[in-house]
Amino acid sequence: MTDIEKTIEIEVMRYHPEQDASPVFKTYRIPYASDQSVLQGLQYIKDYIDGTLSFRWSCRMAICGSCGVMINNQPKLSCKTFLRDYYPGKIRVEALQHLPIERDLVIDATDFINKLESIKPYIVPREARSLEQGEYLQTPEQLARYEQFSSCINCMLCYAACPQYGLKPEFTGPGVLALLHRYNADSRDGARADRMQIVNAEEGVWGCTLVGYCSEVCPKQVDPAAAVNRNKVNSTLDYFLRFLMPGGGESG
Protein backbone atom coordinates (compact mmCIF):
# COMPACT_ATOMS: atom_id res chain seq x y z
CA MET A 1 0.00 0.00 0.00
CA THR A 2 1.24 3.48 -0.69
CA ASP A 3 0.85 6.20 1.95
CA ILE A 4 -2.14 7.56 0.01
CA GLU A 5 -4.31 4.50 0.74
CA LYS A 6 -3.33 4.18 4.40
CA THR A 7 -5.50 5.56 7.18
CA ILE A 8 -5.08 5.96 10.92
CA GLU A 9 -7.62 6.34 13.73
CA ILE A 10 -7.49 9.34 16.07
CA GLU A 11 -9.63 9.27 19.18
CA VAL A 12 -10.20 12.85 20.35
CA MET A 13 -11.56 14.08 23.64
CA ARG A 14 -14.56 16.31 23.02
CA TYR A 15 -16.12 18.58 25.62
CA HIS A 16 -18.57 21.37 25.00
CA PRO A 17 -19.50 22.61 28.47
CA GLU A 18 -22.83 24.05 27.30
CA GLN A 19 -24.06 20.58 26.24
CA ASP A 20 -21.79 17.91 27.76
CA ALA A 21 -21.86 16.97 31.44
CA SER A 22 -18.37 15.47 31.11
CA PRO A 23 -15.82 14.91 28.32
CA VAL A 24 -16.62 12.23 25.72
CA PHE A 25 -14.41 10.57 23.11
CA LYS A 26 -15.01 10.56 19.37
CA THR A 27 -12.99 8.51 16.91
CA TYR A 28 -12.05 9.83 13.46
CA ARG A 29 -10.36 7.96 10.61
CA ILE A 30 -8.00 10.18 8.66
CA PRO A 31 -5.54 9.62 5.79
CA TYR A 32 -2.07 8.59 6.98
CA ALA A 33 1.21 10.09 5.83
CA SER A 34 4.54 9.35 7.48
CA ASP A 35 5.52 13.03 7.53
CA GLN A 36 2.29 14.26 9.14
CA SER A 37 2.17 15.54 12.70
CA VAL A 38 -0.67 14.85 15.11
CA LEU A 39 -1.49 18.58 14.82
CA GLN A 40 -1.95 18.14 11.07
CA GLY A 41 -4.21 15.18 11.85
CA LEU A 42 -6.35 17.40 14.09
CA GLN A 43 -6.40 20.07 11.39
CA TYR A 44 -7.60 17.45 8.86
CA ILE A 45 -10.46 16.53 11.19
CA LYS A 46 -11.44 20.18 11.62
CA ASP A 47 -11.22 20.98 7.90
CA TYR A 48 -12.84 17.85 6.42
CA ILE A 49 -14.76 15.90 9.08
CA ASP A 50 -15.96 18.01 12.02
CA GLY A 51 -15.55 21.78 12.04
CA THR A 52 -16.70 22.05 15.65
CA LEU A 53 -13.42 20.57 17.01
CA SER A 54 -11.44 23.17 18.98
CA PHE A 55 -7.70 23.15 19.69
CA ARG A 56 -4.93 25.72 20.02
CA TRP A 57 -2.01 25.96 17.64
CA SER A 58 0.10 28.57 15.97
CA CYS A 59 3.70 28.08 14.81
CA ARG A 60 3.77 24.34 13.84
CA MET A 61 7.45 24.15 14.83
CA ALA A 62 7.70 23.80 18.62
CA ILE A 63 8.37 27.46 19.30
CA CYS A 64 5.04 28.96 20.34
CA GLY A 65 4.00 26.39 22.97
CA SER A 66 0.28 26.50 22.15
CA CYS A 67 -0.45 22.98 20.92
CA GLY A 68 0.29 20.92 24.05
CA VAL A 69 -2.08 17.96 24.50
CA MET A 70 -2.05 14.50 26.03
CA ILE A 71 -1.16 12.00 23.29
CA ASN A 72 -1.70 8.40 24.40
CA ASN A 73 -1.59 9.67 27.97
CA GLN A 74 1.71 11.57 27.65
CA PRO A 75 1.99 15.37 27.54
CA LYS A 76 3.35 16.33 24.11
CA LEU A 77 3.37 19.15 21.59
CA SER A 78 1.05 17.91 18.83
CA CYS A 79 3.21 19.67 16.19
CA LYS A 80 6.31 17.78 17.32
CA THR A 81 4.65 14.35 17.52
CA PHE A 82 4.14 12.36 14.34
CA LEU A 83 1.48 9.92 13.15
CA ARG A 84 4.30 7.52 12.15
CA ASP A 85 5.27 7.08 15.80
CA TYR A 86 1.91 5.38 16.45
CA TYR A 87 0.92 3.86 13.09
CA PRO A 88 -0.81 1.43 12.65
CA GLY A 89 -1.97 1.82 16.25
CA LYS A 90 -4.64 4.22 17.35
CA ILE A 91 -3.84 7.71 18.68
CA ARG A 92 -5.73 9.10 21.64
CA VAL A 93 -5.64 12.88 22.05
CA GLU A 94 -6.88 14.59 25.23
CA ALA A 95 -6.68 18.03 26.78
CA LEU A 96 -3.64 18.58 29.03
CA GLN A 97 -4.07 16.93 32.42
CA HIS A 98 -4.49 18.90 35.67
CA LEU A 99 -5.84 22.00 33.90
CA PRO A 100 -9.48 23.08 33.56
CA ILE A 101 -10.95 22.55 30.08
CA GLU A 102 -12.62 25.40 28.23
CA ARG A 103 -13.69 23.37 25.22
CA ASP A 104 -12.42 20.15 23.59
CA LEU A 105 -8.60 20.33 23.70
CA VAL A 106 -8.45 23.97 24.82
CA ILE A 107 -7.39 24.35 28.46
CA ASP A 108 -7.75 27.37 30.73
CA ALA A 109 -4.25 28.74 31.38
CA THR A 110 -5.31 31.45 33.88
CA ASP A 111 -3.65 29.79 36.88
CA PHE A 112 -0.37 29.35 34.99
CA ILE A 113 -0.39 32.95 33.76
CA ASN A 114 -1.09 34.30 37.27
CA LYS A 115 1.80 32.27 38.68
CA LEU A 116 4.05 33.37 35.85
CA GLU A 117 3.26 37.03 36.56
CA SER A 118 3.88 36.55 40.29
CA ILE A 119 7.59 35.71 39.79
CA LYS A 120 8.41 38.93 37.87
CA PRO A 121 9.40 37.10 34.67
CA TYR A 122 11.62 39.91 33.43
CA ILE A 123 14.97 41.43 34.34
CA VAL A 124 14.72 43.97 37.13
CA PRO A 125 17.99 45.88 36.62
CA ARG A 126 20.49 45.40 39.43
CA GLU A 127 21.77 48.92 38.76
CA ALA A 128 20.17 51.65 36.69
CA ARG A 129 22.15 52.57 33.58
CA SER A 130 21.62 55.50 31.27
CA LEU A 131 21.56 55.05 27.48
CA GLU A 132 24.98 56.68 27.23
CA GLN A 133 26.46 54.02 29.50
CA GLY A 134 25.56 51.41 26.91
CA GLU A 135 24.29 47.86 27.25
CA TYR A 136 24.63 45.53 30.23
CA LEU A 137 27.60 43.30 29.51
CA GLN A 138 27.68 39.62 30.38
CA THR A 139 30.46 37.03 30.11
CA PRO A 140 29.81 33.67 28.39
CA GLU A 141 30.06 32.09 31.84
CA GLN A 142 27.34 34.38 33.23
CA LEU A 143 25.16 33.56 30.21
CA ALA A 144 25.65 29.81 30.71
CA ARG A 145 24.22 30.07 34.24
CA TYR A 146 20.71 30.76 33.01
CA GLU A 147 20.63 30.15 29.24
CA GLN A 148 19.14 26.64 29.40
CA PHE A 149 16.26 27.85 31.59
CA SER A 150 15.45 30.68 29.19
CA SER A 151 14.35 28.17 26.54
CA CYS A 152 10.95 27.68 28.19
CA ILE A 153 8.08 28.28 25.75
CA ASN A 154 5.30 28.21 28.40
CA CYS A 155 3.69 25.14 26.82
CA MET A 156 2.61 23.77 30.22
CA LEU A 157 3.48 20.16 29.37
CA CYS A 158 5.39 20.04 32.68
CA TYR A 159 2.21 21.07 34.53
CA ALA A 160 0.33 18.19 32.91
CA ALA A 161 3.23 15.89 33.88
CA CYS A 162 3.66 17.08 37.49
CA PRO A 163 1.78 14.89 39.98
CA GLN A 164 2.27 17.54 42.67
CA TYR A 165 0.48 20.17 40.61
CA GLY A 166 -2.32 17.66 40.06
CA LEU A 167 -2.60 17.02 43.81
CA LYS A 168 -2.02 20.60 45.00
CA PRO A 169 -2.81 23.31 42.44
CA GLU A 170 -1.32 25.94 44.82
CA PHE A 171 2.14 24.57 43.92
CA THR A 172 3.97 27.16 41.78
CA GLY A 173 4.95 24.32 39.46
CA PRO A 174 7.96 23.29 37.36
CA GLY A 175 7.80 25.72 34.40
CA VAL A 176 7.33 28.88 36.45
CA LEU A 177 10.02 27.81 38.96
CA ALA A 178 12.43 27.16 36.07
CA LEU A 179 11.73 30.68 34.75
CA LEU A 180 12.10 32.09 38.26
CA HIS A 181 15.55 30.49 38.35
CA ARG A 182 16.31 31.88 34.88
CA TYR A 183 15.91 35.45 36.18
CA ASN A 184 17.48 34.84 39.60
CA ALA A 185 20.55 33.34 37.92
CA ASP A 186 20.95 36.31 35.58
CA SER A 187 23.88 38.58 36.56
CA ARG A 188 21.95 41.68 35.38
CA ASP A 189 18.96 41.03 37.64
CA GLY A 190 18.36 42.54 41.08
CA ALA A 191 14.99 41.09 42.18
CA ARG A 192 16.32 37.86 43.67
CA ALA A 193 15.25 38.72 47.24
CA ASP A 194 11.62 39.17 46.13
CA ARG A 195 11.58 35.92 44.19
CA MET A 196 13.21 34.00 47.06
CA GLN A 197 10.05 34.55 49.09
CA ILE A 198 8.21 32.42 46.54
CA VAL A 199 11.03 29.85 46.39
CA ASN A 200 11.07 29.49 50.20
CA ALA A 201 7.35 28.79 50.56
CA GLU A 202 5.62 25.44 50.69
CA GLU A 203 3.97 26.50 47.42
CA GLY A 204 7.47 27.21 46.04
CA VAL A 205 10.20 24.61 45.61
CA TRP A 206 9.12 22.72 48.73
CA GLY A 207 5.96 21.51 47.02
CA CYS A 208 8.18 19.39 44.78
CA THR A 209 9.00 15.76 45.66
CA LEU A 210 11.46 15.33 42.78
CA VAL A 211 9.44 12.97 40.61
CA GLY A 212 11.32 14.42 37.62
CA TYR A 213 8.67 13.73 34.96
CA CYS A 214 8.58 17.49 34.16
CA SER A 215 12.10 17.32 32.74
CA GLU A 216 11.30 14.19 30.75
CA VAL A 217 8.34 15.75 28.92
CA CYS A 218 9.92 19.19 28.35
CA PRO A 219 10.13 19.70 24.56
CA LYS A 220 12.93 22.28 24.93
CA GLN A 221 15.25 20.41 27.35
CA VAL A 222 14.82 23.11 29.98
CA ASP A 223 15.11 20.56 32.83
CA PRO A 224 12.76 22.26 35.33
CA ALA A 225 13.51 19.56 37.92
CA ALA A 226 17.16 20.71 37.99
CA ALA A 227 16.06 24.32 38.45
CA VAL A 228 13.78 23.31 41.33
CA ASN A 229 16.46 21.20 43.00
CA ARG A 230 19.08 23.96 42.74
CA ASN A 231 16.61 26.25 44.44
CA LYS A 232 16.07 23.73 47.23
CA VAL A 233 19.77 24.26 47.93
CA ASN A 234 19.36 28.07 47.63
CA SER A 235 16.33 28.02 49.91
CA THR A 236 18.13 25.85 52.48
CA LEU A 237 21.11 28.23 52.53
CA ASP A 238 18.70 31.14 52.85
CA TYR A 239 16.88 29.36 55.71
CA PHE A 240 20.00 28.79 57.81
CA LEU A 241 22.08 31.81 56.82
CA ARG A 242 19.47 34.23 58.13
CA PHE A 243 20.40 33.08 61.66
CA LEU A 244 24.10 33.74 61.05
CA MET A 245 24.12 36.92 59.03
CA PRO A 246 23.33 40.37 60.37
CA GLY A 247 20.03 41.49 58.88
CA GLY A 248 19.02 37.93 58.05
CA GLY A 249 19.22 36.04 54.77
CA GLU A 250 18.62 37.61 51.40
CA SER A 251 14.85 37.40 51.74
CA GLY A 252 14.74 38.40 55.40
Next chain:
Amino acid sequence: MMKRSNEPVFWSLFGAGGVVAAFLLPMLIFITGIALPLGILPPEALAYDRIHSFASGWPGKLFLLAVISLPLWQSAHRIFLSLHDLGIHRGREFCRWLCYGTALLGTLIPLILLIRI
Protein backbone atom coordinates in the same frame (compact mmCIF):
# COMPACT_ATOMS: atom_id res chain seq x y z
CA MET B 1 3.69 37.37 51.28
CA MET B 2 4.03 33.60 51.22
CA LYS B 3 4.92 31.78 54.43
CA ARG B 4 8.44 30.41 54.69
CA SER B 5 8.47 26.61 54.78
CA ASN B 6 10.39 24.69 57.48
CA GLU B 7 11.12 22.00 54.94
CA PRO B 8 14.85 22.98 54.65
CA VAL B 9 15.45 21.37 58.08
CA PHE B 10 14.09 18.00 56.95
CA TRP B 11 15.51 18.32 53.46
CA SER B 12 19.03 18.91 54.82
CA LEU B 13 18.77 15.78 56.97
CA PHE B 14 17.35 13.95 53.95
CA GLY B 15 20.25 15.13 51.79
CA ALA B 16 22.87 14.24 54.39
CA GLY B 17 21.21 10.84 54.85
CA GLY B 18 21.28 10.29 51.11
CA VAL B 19 25.03 10.90 51.01
CA VAL B 20 25.63 8.49 53.92
CA ALA B 21 23.30 5.87 52.41
CA ALA B 22 24.98 6.12 49.02
CA PHE B 23 28.64 6.26 50.06
CA LEU B 24 29.01 4.66 53.51
CA LEU B 25 26.22 2.09 53.89
CA PRO B 26 27.32 -0.17 50.98
CA MET B 27 30.80 -0.34 52.53
CA LEU B 28 29.38 -1.09 56.00
CA ILE B 29 27.08 -3.76 54.56
CA PHE B 30 30.06 -5.29 52.78
CA ILE B 31 32.19 -5.32 55.94
CA THR B 32 29.57 -6.53 58.43
CA GLY B 33 27.34 -8.62 56.18
CA ILE B 34 29.70 -10.15 53.60
CA ALA B 35 33.42 -9.75 54.35
CA LEU B 36 33.33 -10.91 58.00
CA PRO B 37 31.00 -13.91 57.57
CA LEU B 38 32.95 -15.09 54.51
CA GLY B 39 36.25 -14.66 56.31
CA ILE B 40 37.59 -12.04 53.88
CA LEU B 41 38.32 -9.94 56.96
CA PRO B 42 39.73 -11.53 60.13
CA PRO B 43 37.11 -11.94 62.90
CA GLU B 44 39.22 -9.72 65.21
CA ALA B 45 38.49 -6.76 62.89
CA LEU B 46 35.20 -6.12 64.65
CA ALA B 47 36.19 -7.53 68.03
CA TYR B 48 34.29 -6.09 71.02
CA ASP B 49 37.32 -4.33 72.52
CA ARG B 50 38.25 -2.65 69.26
CA ILE B 51 34.76 -1.39 68.52
CA HIS B 52 34.31 -0.36 72.16
CA SER B 53 37.41 1.80 72.06
CA PHE B 54 36.31 3.19 68.67
CA ALA B 55 32.92 4.14 70.17
CA SER B 56 34.62 5.70 73.21
CA GLY B 57 36.22 8.54 71.30
CA TRP B 58 34.27 11.47 69.94
CA PRO B 59 35.14 10.91 66.25
CA GLY B 60 33.89 7.31 66.57
CA LYS B 61 30.72 8.37 68.40
CA LEU B 62 29.98 10.96 65.72
CA PHE B 63 30.58 8.47 62.92
CA LEU B 64 28.31 5.85 64.47
CA LEU B 65 25.58 8.40 65.15
CA ALA B 66 25.78 9.65 61.56
CA VAL B 67 25.56 6.22 59.94
CA ILE B 68 22.66 5.18 62.19
CA SER B 69 20.64 8.38 62.32
CA LEU B 70 21.01 10.13 58.95
CA PRO B 71 19.81 7.28 56.68
CA LEU B 72 16.72 7.06 58.94
CA TRP B 73 15.94 10.73 58.21
CA GLN B 74 16.52 10.07 54.54
CA SER B 75 14.10 7.11 54.52
CA ALA B 76 11.52 8.88 56.70
CA HIS B 77 11.39 11.87 54.37
CA ARG B 78 11.26 9.75 51.20
CA ILE B 79 8.53 7.45 52.56
CA PHE B 80 6.46 10.40 53.76
CA LEU B 81 6.73 12.17 50.38
CA SER B 82 6.05 8.95 48.47
CA LEU B 83 2.77 8.51 50.37
CA HIS B 84 1.79 11.93 49.05
CA ASP B 85 2.96 11.02 45.51
CA LEU B 86 0.83 7.88 45.61
CA GLY B 87 -2.18 9.94 46.64
CA ILE B 88 -2.41 8.45 50.14
CA HIS B 89 -3.55 11.38 52.24
CA ARG B 90 -5.52 9.69 54.98
CA GLY B 91 -3.92 10.08 58.39
CA ARG B 92 -1.30 12.45 56.99
CA GLU B 93 -0.37 13.91 60.38
CA PHE B 94 -0.16 10.41 61.89
CA CYS B 95 2.16 9.33 59.04
CA ARG B 96 4.26 12.46 59.52
CA TRP B 97 4.74 11.67 63.20
CA LEU B 98 5.36 8.00 62.48
CA CYS B 99 8.00 8.69 59.78
CA TYR B 100 9.88 11.54 61.42
CA GLY B 101 9.22 10.18 64.93
CA THR B 102 10.99 6.93 64.00
CA ALA B 103 13.94 8.93 62.69
CA LEU B 104 13.97 11.09 65.83
CA LEU B 105 13.93 8.02 68.09
CA GLY B 106 16.64 6.48 65.90
CA THR B 107 18.70 9.57 66.61
CA LEU B 108 18.00 10.07 70.32
CA ILE B 109 18.43 6.43 71.44
CA PRO B 110 21.87 5.96 69.79
CA LEU B 111 22.85 9.44 70.97
CA ILE B 112 22.14 8.57 74.61
CA LEU B 113 23.73 5.13 74.32
CA LEU B 114 26.84 6.53 72.64
CA ILE B 115 27.26 9.27 75.23
CA ARG B 116 27.04 6.67 78.01
CA ILE B 117 29.83 4.50 76.56
